Amino acid sequence: MNDNPKRVVVLGSTGSIGTQTLDVCRWRGYRVVGLVAGKNLELLTQQIAEFRPEVVAADPSILPELESRFPGLRTADALEVAAWPAEVVVGAIPGLAGLPGVRAAVQQGRRLALANKESMVAAGPLLWQEAEQSGAEIIPVDSEHSALFQSLLGEPLDDVAELILTASGGPFLREPADLSSVTPQMALQHPRWKMGPKVTIDSSTLFNKGLEVLEAVQLFKVPIEKVKVQIHPQSYVHSMVRFQDGNLKAQLGPTDMRLAIQYALTHPQRPPSPLREAPIPERLEFYPPDTRRFPALALAYEAGRMGGLAPVVLNAADEIAVEAFLQGQIGYLEIPRVLEKVLQQTPAGALTWDNIAYADLEARRWAREYLKVKV
Numbered sequence: 110m111n112d113n114p115k116r117v118v119v120l121g122s123t124g125s126i127g128t129q130t131l132d133v134c135r136w137r138g139y140r141v142v143g144l145v146a147g148k149n150l151e152l153l154t155q156q157i158a159e160f161r162p163e164v165v166a167a168d169p170s171i172l173p174e175l176e177s178r179f180p181g182l183r184t185a186d187a188l189e190v191a192a193w194p195a196e197v198v199v200g201a202i203p204g205l206a207g208l209p210g211v212r213a214a215v216q217q218g219r220r221l222a223l224a225n226k227e228s229m230v231a232a233g234p235l236l237w238q239e240a241e242q243s244g245a246e247i248i249p250v251d252s253e254h255s256a257l258f259q260s261l262l263g264e265p266l267d268d269v270a271e272l273i274l275t276a277s278g279g280p281f282l283r284e285p286a287d288l289s290s291v292t293p294q295m296a297l298q299h300p301r302w303k304m305g306p307k308v309t310i311d312s313s314t315l316f317n318k319g320l321e322v323l324e325a326v327q328l329f330k331v332p333i334e335k336v337k338v339q340i341h342p343q344s345y346v347h348s349m350v351r352f353q354d355g356n357l358k359a360q361l362g363p364t365d366m367r368l369a370i371q372y373a374l375t376h377p378q379r380p381p382s383p384l385r386e387a388p389i390p391e392r393l394e395f396y397p398p399d400t401r402r403f404p405a406l407a408l409a410y411e412a413g414r415m416g417g418l419a420p421v422v423l424n425a426a427d428e429i430a431v432e433a434f435l436q437g438q439i440g441y442l443e444i445p446r447v448l449e450k451v452l453q454q455t456p457a458g459a460l461t462w463d464n465i466a467y468a469d470l471e472a473r474r475w476a477r478e479y480l481k482v483k484v
C-alpha cells in the first residue's frame with residue numbers, strides 16, 4: 110500500500126491525532142522523519158524505536174532519559190523539527206502552544222496537515238500570508254473542515270451560500286438540565302470521538318464548535334454569517350456546504366480521524382485504507398444548537414463578529430478555564446462565564462504576530478485573575 114512514500118513530521122506525536130497519524134504512516138509506508146512530543150516518555154520511546162526518526166523534540170524533563178535510551182539520537186528545538194526537510198508536517202499540539210510549529214512549517218513551504226484549530230482561529234490571515242510567500246499548502250485535518258474542504262473542491266467560493274458544521278452535541282446534549290454539577294469525569298465522556306482532554310471538554314461546552322466556526326471563517330475565507338452549526342448526534346455527516354442554487358454537498362463517513370488524516374496526507378489522491386466499511390446509520394438527525402444552554406458557542410460568534418484580537422482572547426480564556434476545570438479548581442459553568450468576561454476586555458489593535466502574543470498573554474492573566482486560579 111505504499112503509494113508515493115512521503116517524509117512526514119508529526120508535532121504532538123504522542124497524542125490522539127499524533128498516534129493516529131502514525132497509524133496512517135504505517136498503512137502508507139511513509140517515512141516518519143521528525144517527532145515532537147511533550148512528557149510521555151514511554152510512548153515516545155516506543156515511537157522512536159519503531160520509526161527511527163532523524164530528529165526528535167520533547168519536553169526538557171524527559172530529554173536526558175530519552176538520550177540515554179537512544180545514544181546518538183539527534184534532538185532539537187521543536188521549531189527546528191517543524192522546519193525539518195519533509196513533504197508533510199502534521200500540526201497536532203493543542204492550544205496556542207501549537208502555533209509556533211505550525212508557523213515554522215508554513216514558512217518552510219511544507220504541506221501542513223492542520224489539526225491544531227487554535228492556530229487558524231488566532232492567526233489565520235497571517236498564516237495564509239506566509240503560506241502565499243512560501244508556497245505552503247494548508248489542508249485541514251479537523252473532521253468538519255476536512256469535510257468542507259472535500260465538498261468545496263472545484264467549487265467557486267462565490268457560489269457558496271452556507272458552510273454547515275455538524276456538532277455531536279457532546280455528552281450533555283439532552284441532560285442534565287442543570288449543568289452546574291458537571292464534573293471533569295462526566296465531561297470527558299465524549300459520545301462519539303476519543304480525543305485529548307482539551308478538545309473533549311470543549312466539545313461538551315460546544316466551545317469546540319465555536320472554535321470550529323472561527324476556524325472555518327479563516328480556512329475558507331468566508332464571512333461568519335455564512336457559517337452555521339447543526340447538531341447531528343450520529344456524527345456521520347461531517348459537515349455540508351449549501352450552494353446558492355439550493356444544492357447541498359456533504360462528506361459522510363465513520364467516526365475515525367484516520368480517514369481525515371490520511372486524506373490530508375494524500376490529497377488529491379484517495380488511496381485505499383484498511384478500515385472496514387462501517388454501516389450507514391439508519392437515522393440521521395439534524396437540529397439547531399441551544400445557545401442558551403451552551404453560551405460558549407454564541408460567544409465564539411460574537412468574537413468572530415468583533416474580529417481583530419477577539420478570537421485570540423477568547424481562545425486564551427478558554428485554555429485557562431478548561432485547565433482549571435480539569436484540575437478541579439473551578440465549576441463547569443465558570444467556563445462560559447470567564448469567556449464572556451475576558452472577551453469584553455479584548456484590546457484594540459491590528460492582527461500582528463506581536464499583538465497576538467500580547468493579547469494571548471493578557472487574556473490568560475485576566476482569566477486567572479477572574480477565576481482566582483493558578484494554572
Ligand SMILES: NC(=O)C1=CN([C@@H]2O[C@H](COP(=O)(O)OP(=O)(O)OC[C@H]3O[C@@H](n4cnc5c(N)ncnc54)[C@H](OP(=O)(O)O)[C@@H]3O)[C@@H](O)[C@H]2O)C=CC1
Pocket residue numbers: 120121122123124125126127145146147148149150187200201202203204206207224225226227250251252302303304305306307308366
Ligand atoms: N483528537 C481528535 O480527534 C481531534 C483533535 N483536533 C485538534 O488537534 C489538536 C491535538 O488534539 P489531540 O491529539 O486530541 O490532543 P492530545 O492531548 O491527545 O495530544 C497532545 C499532543 O501534543 C503534545 N503536547 C502538548 N503540549 C505540548 C507542548 N507545549 N510542546 C510539545 N508537545 C506538546 C502532547 O505530548 P505529551 O502527551 O507527550 O505530553 C501530545 O503528543 C488540538 O488542537 C485539537 O483541537 C481536531 C480534531 C479532532
Ligand SMILES: CC(=O)[C@@H](O)[C@H](O)COP(=O)(O)O
Pocket residue numbers: 251252253275276277278279302308311312313317318366
Ligand atoms: C473529531 C473532531 O473533528 C472533533 O473536533 C469533533 O468535532 C468533536 O465533536 P463535537 O462535534 O462534539 O465537537
Ligand SMILES: [Mn+2]
Pocket residue numbers: 251252253321
Ligand atoms: Mn472537529
